[in-house]
Structure formats: C-alpha cells, structure tokens
Amino acid sequence: MGSQRDRGWTLRGLWPWGLAQLAPLFTHDFCPWANRYVYWLKHPLAVLALVAAVSGLIGLSVAPQGYVVCASVVAVKALGIVWPWVAMRGLEARLRFDRRRAREGETVSATLTVVNRMPWPVWGVMLEKGLLPSVPAPQEPGGTSPLEIALALDRIPAFCQCDFCWDYKPPLRGEYPQQNPRLSTAFPFGLWKVGRPVAVHARLLVWPRIVPLPELPFPQGHHWTAEPLPAPCSGQEEELLGTRPYRRGDSLRHIHWAQTARHEELIVCERQVHRAMSVRLLFDVGREDHFGSGPDSSFEWTLRIAASFCHLLLARHTRLTVEWGQESRVVPPGQAGERQINDALARLAPPRNEGGCLAGPRGGGTSSRRPPSCLEIVITTRAAFSRWARASGGACRRIVLVLGCGEEQASPPTLLRSEAIVLPVDLSRDVAEQLRLYGSKLCHDAWAAV
Numbered sequence: 001m002g003s004q005r006d007r008g009w010t011l012r013g014l015w016p017w018g019l020a021q022l023a024p025l026f027t028h029d030f031c032p033w034a035n036r037y038v039y040w041l042k043h044p045l046a047v048l049a050l051v052a053a054v055s056g057l058i059g060l061s062v063a064p065q066g067y068v069v070c071a072s073v074v075a076v077k078a079l080g081i082v083w084p085w086v087a088m089r090g091l092e093a094r095l096r097f098d099r100r101r102a103r104e105g106e107t108v109s110a111t112l113t114v115v116n117r118m119p120w121p122v123w124g125v126m127l128e129k130g131l132l133p134s135v136p137a138p139q140e141p142g143g144t145s146p147l148e149i150a151l152a153l154d155r156i157p158a159f160c161q162c163d164f165c166w167d168y169k170p171p172l173r174g175e176y177p178q179q180n181p182r183l184s185t186a187f188p189f190g191l192w193k194v195g196r197p198v199a200v201h202a203r204l205l206v207w208p209r210i211v212p213l214p215e216l217p218f219p220q221g222h223h224w225t226a227e228p229l230p231a232p233c234s235g236q237e238e239e240l241l242g243t244r245p246y247r248r249g250d251s252l253r254h255i256h257w258a259q260t261a262r263h264e265e266l267i268v269c270e271r272q273v274h275r276a277m278s279v280r281l282l283f284d285v286g287r288e289d290h291f292g293s294g295p296d297s298s299f300e301w302t303l304r305i306a307a308s309f310c311h312l313l314l315a316r317h318t319r320l321t322v323e324w325g326q327e328s329r330v331v332p333p334g335q336a337g338e339r340q341i342n343d344a345l346a347r348l349a350p351p352r353n354e355g356g357c358l359a360g361p362r363g364g365g366t367s368s369r370r371p372p373s374c375l376e377i378v379i380t381t382r383a384a385f386s387r388w389a390r391a392s393g394g395a396c397r398r399i400v401l402v403l404g405c406g407e408e409q410a411s412p413p414t415l416l417r418s419e420a421i422v423l424p425v426d427l428s429r430d431v432a433e434q435l436r437l438y439g440s441k442l443c444h445d446a447w448a449a450v
Contacts, residue, residue, distance in 0.1 A: 080191030090118030130177025
C-alpha cells in the first residue's frame with residue numbers, strides 16, 4: 001500500500017517536469033522562413049474572409065442557411081471597415097507641451113486638442129506613435145504595438161472641441177514626438193484601424209538626466225580672466241569670502257586656526273578667484289564600444305554622466321571643451337553654455353558606422369589645435385578602454401570612468417599610464433552612490449594634484 005502511494009507521488013512530481021521538457025517542442029518555430037506566408041492569417045479580416053468563403057460554399061452545395069451566415073459575416077466586415085473611416089473624416093487634432101525643454105524623468109504637461117466637425121460622436125480614439133520609446137513588442141492586428149499607445153480617449157462628442165490634458169513623463173532623452181503621432185480608432189469591432197496625423201506645435205527636447213556628483217574642491221586654474229565669477233567659485237587670491245568646513249584635498253595653508261579651535265574641527269578660509277580652470281571632457285559614442293539598449297544602456301549612462309559633469313563645471317565658470325566622435329565644442333560658461341551642450345547631447349544618436357571612436361586616442365597624443373587643458377575627464381566602456389590605455393594625455397591630468405555591467409566588467413582594468421585615475425562604474429548598481437564614494441578619491445588624487 002505504501003509503495004503504491006509513493007509511486008503515485010512520484011508520478012505526480014514527474015508530471016510538471018515532463019511538461020516543462022515538452023514545452024519547447026510545441027513552441028519552437030521550425031519553419032521561420034514560412035512566417036511571412038502564413039502571418040496574414042492572424043488578422044481578423046483574414047479569419048472572417050475564410051469564414052465567409054466556407055459559409056458561402058456550404059450555402060452553395062449543402063444548405064441555403066450558409067448564405068445567411070455568409071451575408072452576416074460580410075456585413076460585419078463592411079461595418080468594421082466603413083465605420084472607423086467615416087468617424088475619422090471629421091476629426092482634427094493638435095498636440096502641444098507647456099515648455100520646450102525638460103530633463104529626463106521630469107513631468108511635463110501635455111495637451112491634446114481634438115475638433116469633431118461631424119454630427120456624430122466618435123468612440124475609442126487613441127493617440128499613438130512618437131511619445132513612447134520604440135521597443136520590440138507583439139503587434140496588434142492593426143499593426144501598432146500596445147506599448148506605442150500614449151493616450152486613450154473614451155468619446156469625442158459631435159460638433160465639439162475637446163482639450164485633453166495629462167502629465168507626460170518622457171522616458172528617455174531625445175526630441176519628442178520621435179515620429180509623427182496620429183489619432184486612430186478601430187471602433188466598433190477592432191477589425192480595421194484608421195488614423196489621422198496630429199499637428200505638433202512645438203516639439204519637446206528632453207535633456208539627459210543629471211546624476212548627483214559630489215561637491216569637489218576645484219583647484220586653481222592657469223588662465224586669468226576679467227569676467228565676474230560666481231560666488232561658489234573660490235580661489236587663493238584677493239579678498240576673503242568666508243569660511244567653510246575642511247574638505248579632503250584642501251591645502252593646510254588655508255586653515256583658519258582660530259575658528260578651528262573654536263569649533264573643534266578644521267575650518268578653511270575661502271578667497272576670491274580670478275583664474276579660470278580648463279577641462280576637457282571626452283566620451284566614446286561608437287556603437288561597437290557600448291552594450292545594452294534602452295534607458296539602462298551604457299550609451300545613455302555615458303551621456304548622463306557627461307551632462308552631470310558639464311552642469312558641475314559650467315556652474316563654476318570652467319573653460320570647458322567637450323569632444324565626442326569627430327566633433328569638438330568649446331562650451332561657454334553659464335546657462336547659455338549648459339543649454340547649448342544639453343541640446344547637443346539630447347539630439348545625439350549612436351553612429352551606425354565604425355567611425356564613432358574618439359579622435360584623441362587615434363591621433364596618438366594631444367593636438368596643437370586643441371585648447372590648453374589642465375584636466376581631462378574621459379567616459380568610456382571596457383570595450384573601448386584599450387585605446388585610452390595606450391594614448392598619452394600630454395602634461396594634463398586624466399580621470400577615466402570605465403562603465404561596465406557586473407563585477408567582472410566593472411573591475412578596474414590595466415592602465416599603462418600611471419598618472420591617470422581609473423574609476424570603474426558598475427551600471428547594475430546605483431551609479432550616483434558610486435560616484436559619491438569616488439568623490440574623496442577625486443578630491444585628493446585628481447583635483448588637488450592639478
């Protein structure tokens with residue numbers, strides 16, 4: 001009795017395992033070349049056409065009731081095609097945003113204005129294409145992925161103008177809508193989708209997201225300037241601006257000993273500055289150098305970190321030069337420069353050829369046409385790091401951020417130039433937290449050593 005019970009439990013346990021082993025056999029595509037010849041059968045109109053044909057043959061050869069079924073199916077098909085076409089004839093739509101620029105992840109107010117000039121209402125209207133990222137997903141019979149539908153409208157009354165407002169959060173940097181949006185409907189049966197283009201008043205430009213960087217004590221620059229530098233820019237000359245707590249990398253000659261004794265912690269004097277610092281920011285944009293896709297790809301994180309460094313450096317009136325691919329830009333300080341470089345980063349797309357690597361490493365050294373720089377910040381990946389390991393940065397100091405995914409890819413690679421600082425960044429973890437932990441190392445080894 002016990003053996004029969006044990007055998008029953010064994011068979012019951014083997015049953016799910018056996019199904020799991022047979023599942024690939026029933027789901028595997030053995031003839032992918034034939035898909036284009038049979039995929040049309042997935043469309044509802046094709047199925048109804050087959051039903052109408054079969055019912056017509058039954059009415060012709062077996063019983064006249066088949067004609068009734070055939071006529072009913074043909075009527076349903078005709079209504080499913082004509083109704084959406086007639087409903088969309090009188091619709092006009094306009095799309096606008098409440099601002100022209102936004103950061104990745106910020107909420108923007110979007111308004112869709114729909115005008116119905118016909119004496120009948122319209123149901124089941126959708127706003128699709130261009131507002132959501134293009135991702136591979138199963139297609140609906142009408143040809144649109146469910147992930148491309150940005151807004152669904154219940155009903156548009158007759159002889160009416162309706163404004164639909166919603167909070168739109170751009171999922172990724174870029175220019176939105178990414179393609180021409182359209183207003184469509186497949187009501188009432190979903191057999192045939194008819195659409196009309198939507199007019200866009202002004203496109204929305206989405207900048208890369210800013211990654212919080214640690215507050216770094218920037219060193220003295222080498223270029224005198226008569227421009228008024230902002231208050232946060234402190235230096236080592238002119239009048240005393242104030243005091244602040246000691247940060248790693250500060251010179252011991254600037255310690256205010258009286259305030260230090262009073263507060264029982266190191267206090268540093270800050271003075272005015274009249275010398276600007278020069279920085280070159282370089283990053284790889286070659287498609288063969290990056291991995292991943294979508295918002296979590298190494299290419300998108302490269303642009304986010306680059307935008308974060310630009311935001312930090314331009315706020316301190318740094319002489320900034322940004323280089324990627326074959327392009328080099330000298331960015332003016334202040335808000336105008338930040339808008340200029342962020343617009344360029346928002347519109348930047350990974351190249352489709354093999355000419356996307358930086359001109360710096362391929363040139364074999366610093367070029368005489370490049371602006372003088374006392375610090376280079378390089379953002380690259382492990383696949384492209386070998387070029388930077390062999391390249392010389394001249395007399396300038398270099399910080400190399402190597403993006404990877406996982407512990408093995410994020411481990412610090414071998415560097416042939418000992419004066420450069422290599423900071424591995426693991427994209428599978430919190431990037432902002434990693435950069436914050438690297439802050440003290442940057443302060444002590446890089447910024448104070450320039």
